[in-house]
Amino acid sequence: MSDITFNSDAERDLYFRFKRPAVTATVIVLNPEDKVLVIKRHNTVAFNNFWCLPGGFIETDKETIEECAARELYEETGIEINISRLSFLSIGSKPGTDPRSHVINVTYITKVFGVTP
Numbered sequence: 044m045s046d047i048t049f050n051s052d053a054e055r056d057l058y059f060r061f062k063r064p065a066v067t068a069t070v071i072v073l074n075p076e077d078k079v080l081v082i083k084r085h086n087t088v089a090f091n092n093f094w095c096l097p098g099g100f101i102e103t104d105k106e107t108i109e110e111c112a113a114r115e116l117y118e119e120t121g122i123e124i125n126i127s128r129l130s131f132l133s134i135g136s137k138p139g140t141d142p143r144s145h146v147i148n149v150t151y152i153t154k155v156f157g158v159t160p
Contacts, residue, residue, distance in 0.1 A: 064136070064145040068112035069098030071132065071152040072122065082119055089142050098148070112151050128153045 049055035072080035081094045099115040101108060109126040117123050129151040136147045 062145070064147050065141075065143070066101045066103075066108065066111075067098055067146050067148045068101065068108050068115060069096045069148055069150045070112050070116045070129070071096055071150065072116070072120070073152065073154045075154070075156055080120065080122075096150075098150075108149050109151070112149070122155060124153055124155065 047058070049058065074080070080097065082097055084090045084093050084095055097116045097119040098112065099119070101111040102114075106114065107126075109129055112129055113124055113126050130153065132150045132152045134147065134149050136145075138145050140146060140148075
């Protein structure tokens with residue numbers, strides 16, 4: 044994170060007063076028959092042994108949300124895609140959906156060929 048300069052103590056206090064939510068990206072992957080790829084979480088703090096869509100937390104100050112989606116898809120499935128293949132679908136931010144933190148999740152959808160979900 045870049046250094047932040049505040050004009051006053053009050054401005055600094057206001058900046059740090061609000062808790063920051065975590066940001067995640069999720070990718071819905073469809074094959075040519077429109078079947079959805081799901082993965083099973085293993086060795087995770089939250090949602091261990093749950094079936095879910097590929098996705099995860101953004102690397103703050105290192106990547107865009109689209110890059111996060113592509114990286115997480117590759118890390119969790121081995122599927123490499125160009126971010127231009129991601130189509131925005133939705134944003135979710137309901138408090139309490141993740142036990143670790145308040146999360147703002149951006150969901151993308153993409154179609155891939157040669158993959159069997």
